[in-house]
Amino acid sequence: MHGILIVIMLPGIIFIASIVGxxxxxxxxxxxxxxxIILTLLATTIVKGTLFSYVIFYTGLSVAVSLTMKSIKNNN
Structure with a gap:
């Protein structure tokens, strides 16, 4: 169950949150x-830091989506 959450649902949530944000x-x-900040707090309190590599990955995904949105906005 955790694998589905980490691989499918969280990237979608991060993608949508980055666009809306x-x-x-x-x-x-x-x-x-x-x-x-939110994912770091969750990783350190709930899973005791074992998933910190996912925090870095999801933050990078959010940066990529945000920069893509910025470039799309600048091209219009």
Whole structure:
């Protein structure tokens, strides 16, 4: 069950949250910072830091989506 959550659901949630965060906040770096803080707190309190590599991956995914949204906005 955890594998499905980590591989399928969380990347989708991060993807959508990054798009919505960029559209609402108009800054590409705010949403990845928020996602990093939330996931770090969850990783250290719930799973005792064993999934910190996923925190880095999901933060990188959020940065990539936010920068893509920024470049799409600048091209229009």
């Amino acid at each position: 960029f559209l609402l906040l108009k800054k590409w770096y705010i949403t990845p910072i928020i996602i990093f």
